[in-house]
Amino acid sequence: MPQPVRKVQPPLKFLPQRLDPLVIRVVKFLLPAWMRYKLSIASIQTENTEVLVELYQKFQADKVRMLLTFRHPGTADPFVMAYLLWYAVPKAARRMGVKFKEPVRSHFMYDRGIPLWAGEFVTWLFPRLGGTPIFRGKADRQGLKAARDLMANGVIPLSLAPEGGANEHSEMVGSLEPGAAQLGFWCADDLHKANRPESVYVVPIGIQYSYRDLSWSPLEDLLTEMETTAGISPEMSIPKGHLADAQADALYGRLLRLSDHLLEIMEGFYARYYHRTFPEIATAEPEVNGCHRNQYLTKRLKSRLEVVLQVAEEYFGLEPKGSLSDRCRKIEQAGWSHIYRDIEELSPLEQGLADWTAEEASLKLNHMRIVERLSSVTGHYILQKPSIDRFAETILIVWKIVEHLKGGDPHSPPDLGLKSLRITVGKPLSVTERFPTYQKDRRHARQEVEALTRELQTSLEEMIV
Structure with missing residues (x-):
């Protein structure tokens, strides 16, 4: 995870426009x-x-x-x-x-x-x-x-x-x-x-x-890197020279497998350290070209995001109202109210407690950041049109999530070309x-x-x- 704020900060000021x-x-x-x-x-x-x-x-x-x-x-x-x-x-x-x-x-x-x-x-x-x-x-x-x-x-x-x-x-x-x-x-x-x-x-x-001029190879390399980071064995790539459809099918299967594994890690983390339980997701429909597996993962992801968001909402005393985006923004503002506040007249003891509160709030905001990034994942974007551009965008979203979780810089994604x-x-x-x-x-x-x-x-x- 990114480094938390260690000290309480002065209030965030409004920055008036100064057109120059x-x-x-x-x-x-x-x-x-x-x-x-x-x-x-x-x-x-x-x-x-x-x-x-x-x-x-x-x-x-x-x-x-x-x-x-x-x-x-x-x-x-x-x-x-x-x-x-x-x-x-x-x-x-x-x-x-x-x-x-x-x-x-x-x-x-x-x-x-x-x-x-x-x-x-x-x-x-x-x-x-x-x-x-x-x-x-x-x-x-x-x-x-x-x-x-x-x-x-x-x-x-x-x-x-x-x-x-x-x-x-x-x-x-x-x-x-x-x-x-x-x-x-x-x-x-x-x-x-x-x-x-x-x-x-x-x-x-x-x-x-x-x-x-993007080819499938850089996307395969990026998936391999994430699979290794997540602790799963990279799958064999489709040999060069095969049809693009075969490459897309293989890549999509690997992407679903990685997504499934990331959800398992998240479920284990929140079950063990935050004592959360997750509802079962029905999987009665048969597998057809990855479609039903994709739908299952989408439903599973949505229910898990709800649980993760509640961890932050409960800490800040917020009611779970509105869309995921609305709830993320409310959590962010609640966290900022703990971090950025009036500190001029605090005693040394109050300053210490304020620092403690700011650091805890900063850490709790990470739960919201996870939801914020995962909520951009759809269950149909690639299936509707399995183009290399859509694959690239989705894989970069997953890369940013993995980078965020391991404490890297999600704001500097790899360059896949012109x-x-x-x-x-x-x-x-x-x-x-x-x-x-x-x-x-x-x-x-x-x-x-x-x-x-x-x-x-x-x-x-x-x-x-």
Whole structure:
């Protein structure tokens, strides 16, 4: 496991955005090389960037306000959005003969927890790139107020990832949080109260990665490494020259075997040291091409995650309410309240107890981290389409879980080769058209937020190829 926090820390401060054009120019200059050599993105395809050209024109003419909502399959996505706005949109504008009043850029919302693991440089950098933080898992009035103000009054648009966090799947959209739609309606409400005529749009932006020349061998090597780490004998690989289907079948069998073994280890750990019992999962159906075995593992995983999450919830005195993601965020906030707190007037004895509490809370957060990583594993992603890209994404998810459990760095996964990137700008979704119904009462407001969220989800899903 990662090293726990040993000492209680001062409260986490809100980091107000401090947009710095000089910092942006430096990062913009470095971005292409960073994407090529650090992120392994070798080619970039953009579609429908003309939509953003027209919207930025109208935005700079005070005719529209817009929220850019992008897919979040991985940690490289913020760099992708920067490339889209700093390079692709201006290029499309030149092609269209359009000149902007100001450089194309945006503010962006980010999880306040990111700087905790990304480091002091990111803590310094994000505000200067126009980032505004949000504490997920609680009512962050200051963060929401800042985002709402930028949405209605910022000199540049606001962007965010409506999935909340990276879902690790390029070809699957996670469940969207309602915050994006709500921000859009808040903006429409603020404009209405100020008698301002701008229209409000939510703009869906698809991001999709694929490997260019990935072969099965690196995936087999990675599986072998994890099998050895987990203490099971690596299975024989399919000899080179066999059909890709045979290689995929063999690899999938090994992946299921490793997953089964990891669950056994987890069950033994929580049964022995946390005195937990696990419900039996029925296996009555016969095995057909690994399908029923996969379904069994999926059900088993879901029930085990429930038990693991309860360990942390019971420690922090939390009720198990909401989705797994919601519960993880609440646990995170509860842990932070033990670690980051007022300590100026503590006596030496109270300081010692506070350190003790902080360390225990830090350790309990590891249970939540396990669930957070395992919850991104689906029971159907590979079976629906057994492509080498989907295999690679799933194997990297398992690698991050293994690395986390053995105390390594899950934020530095192995590089499997060069990637192609596809960025698609979708049809803008009008918030203004829905606003009259939203205004009626709370019930209608809730329904409109839910309807816009569903429409955004559908739009993002339709951009996947």
